[in-house]
Amino acid sequence: MSVKVRACSACQRNGRLTCRRTRLGEPCLKTYLLESVDLLRRARVAFQAGHTLKENFRLAQLQAVVQMLEEHECDFVDALGRDLHKPRFETVVSELLLVKNEALYAINNLRKWMQPQHVERNLSTSLDECVVVREPLGVVIIMGYWCSPVQMCMVPLVGAIAAGNCAIISPSECTAHTSELLHRLIPLYLDNECFHVIIAGLSDLPQVIELKFDHVFFTGTKEEGSKIAQAAARTLTPVTLILRGKNPCYVDQHCDIATTAQRITWASFHNAGQSMVAPDYILCHVDVKTRLVQALKSCLGQFYGCAPQESRSFGRMVSVDAFNHTRDMLWRSGKVAVGGQVIEAEKYIAPTILTEVAESDAIMQQDILGPVLPILTVNNVDEAIASIKRQEKPLCVYAYSSNSKVISRLMNETSSGSFCSNDSVLQSLMVALPFGGVGASGMGSCHGHYSFDTFSHKKSCLLRSTRFECVTYLRYPPYEERNLSLMSWASGLSQKSQGWCQIL
Template sequence: MATPNYSTLVASVRKTFNSGKTKSVEWRRKQIQNVIQLIEDKKDEICQVVKKDMRKSEFEAILNEVTLTKNEGYYALNNLDSWVKPEKVKKDLLNMSNDCFIKREPYGVVLIVSPWNYPVQLALAPLIGALAAGNCVIIKPSEMTEATAEFLERTIPQYLDQDCIKVVTGGVPEISSLLKERFDYIFYTGNTMVGKIMMKAAAENLTPVTLELGGKSPVYIDSNCDFDVAAKRILWGKFVNAGQSCIAPDYILCTEEVQARFLDSMKRAIQQFFEEKNPKQSDYYCRIVNIRHFHRLKKMLNGAQIALGGATDEQDLFIEPTVLVDVKPGDAVMQEEIFGPILPIITVNGVEEALEMINEGEKPLALYVFSHDKKLAKRILDCTSSGSACINDVMVQFGLNTLPFGGVGHSGMGGYHGKHSFETFSHRRSCLMKALNMESVNGLRYPPYTERKKNFINWVIGGKGKKSSGPPFIPFLILGVLLAVVFKFGLHTQVMTCFEK
């Protein structure tokens, strides 16, 4: 089957955008409401398709695919009016009578390429931000979650403006063809390797991008810690969605003493999670997305020292929640983001060695610290860099709409959620509006350049690097009042004539 030519599709969407249809707040609000309605109406079907694709439990589907996405929509609706208002900026004396502001405008035609691990949420949550900003959108869901991709392709046109929002399905040939088209913004969630391809394609047209990637997110466990609580929180983050989360804890750093105690806590936590049953029989435990990823993960177990778990079933795409010990930085499991239910522990002498290890690698998408010692936690934050950080919990920073979610370095660029999504998909347009009068003042910039003009301009705008001994606004307030009086009573011509002499 021939790969479609997407030039006509993109051109039609761009024509719609150029008509101005998407710029009204009413249109934006209606589309976001319709996204929420889609999720409400189809929540049972959402649970069904993600179960078909990944054996995701109903609880995880409702929480991660339905509720978080709806919350993103409601947050945008509740704040949209304030987001779209022009942002007033501080003015200097020369611009006191001018209207100076930042106007947020949509970029135009946005491409959203979403991943397979949270296939509904990571398609619709960025869509909400793009719609809030007034863009037209083309969505490319992952072909690896086929049932969900078909669901999005079928239902989105039923609820959203078909002239402005399109869904394109397919695999590598389709996305490769799509990337040849010119977009005004590209938003990609996925791995670093494909992220580089996206950025290279965007560079051809100088298209701005947001890349939500991943990396090896470390967890440092301090001896001053509640191990039972830490174990439950870390293992929840590691084993939800079978570890297929970009901000899941990737590996643990701790001392040998902490490791010995923490293994007992993890064993108890796993028993509690699965009610002392085999996780394979549990309705709560997800499966690996496909056979390729299964083999990739199973290869990481070759020769590894398994402390907990380790069972696999290729036919069922099942990998048991697994903890590895005696792991070295050069081991296979440490060479790439795991993205599965395997948790390695690397022992270190203390926080100094842990910091050294973290900083020797690429900057992670998330960093986690478990300790009662706030000074220690702050020190780790000060001495490292990551897309996000969370102390004494994992992954929950993702759910707070007021925090931007994104990476740094190899873990990505840009951020979204809440207002940060609106900002991501908006161009900040600088605007200055002035009247066609007051030429006696504006004329200071025109030739001929006299000494008096120069002295006056220096007096008005110069000396800003000097530290004032008193409140700096007082002299400018007085000067502003005097100038207002001068112009109100038509004395500006006489005043400026004095400076010309």
């Protein structure tokens, strides 16, 4: 087979060859540091020229995102099928429709979001205007993760566009076909000076970040996020980090086992378990363990048949490294109750349920990101809460129970980026709810208005009058005890009514 060098249409148009050598027909894009410098310069020039400030420009770009997703649905399905063996249904529902809904929600609410927010007046500002103005941060970089390569690039991008920023998107090189597709399509739909796509390896990203952006949005693992945060800190660049962790799922003895098993099975094994928000392990009440395992086994049979490797609804691991990592943890942990088969040549790991798992097992010490679901038992909800609190704060906590007090305790006595009762994953898909982490699972959030806020600076603005200088003169030197007494008296009155009054 011949070896050729391919360049994307944008590279050809700009007269630059920035691709790696590769075999014909394979994705070959890689953006080198010098081109990243040039793209950042172009984006900054466009931002400083005010191209992104007008509402109609933002709306046009958001509508272009919707158009791109609609016109190239088949291309995205094909790319994700190549990268993750992802079923069309999962691609459309969890990737394309999610991003499209984000864009449409932003389009419908943009004017309201852009309006200055008026602040309640008090005695000292009764004749003034106090407003909070949301202004764009500037040029931001968005780094997506391979497990949901479209969603995790495009959802933050929608927020960045709505807030009036220029953006550089860096999709994961692990999902090469999807990254190549974004690299090819975005220049065809979005403004070519304001929005760019780079393809860089994870090891290259700290160098890219040090070029100095106005915000860094990163999705990935805790270890990767730590490196990104350190690189951003060297240039005092603010960051949003959404980091994968071990998401616990408590199953109480008081719950509908059949429904619980269906919802956990779907959440744990869609995209072959490669999801940041999938349940990572189950804390099952000892009284229902046997019934739950049997129900999960039954659901796996209903969803994927007796031979999941032949199912068109079940995916594959993204890479050989990911396959080896998950397989090795599987073989060194617990006892296989369901599944356990692996086919290295296909990067296939069967949907697997492990029992007799201990907290010290390998699979409980690392992120799984694969189709393996460990089950640990607890005697009551107190043990479940204590177990969750012994670990670092996860991205998600799930609880299945028909007892509202149990749900309330799990929600209020544990800390996590998000919480969902009697279902899984859905809280991370809702445009009206913030999605983000806390502690070891990250900082900041996205979705809907929260994405707009993430990529905006809330600027305090006080529009004062020059009247009433006969009162405000009290703040000027030379300082007199009488003036201080008057100011203290006025502040005391204000505390009882409308808040502090500072005669300044």
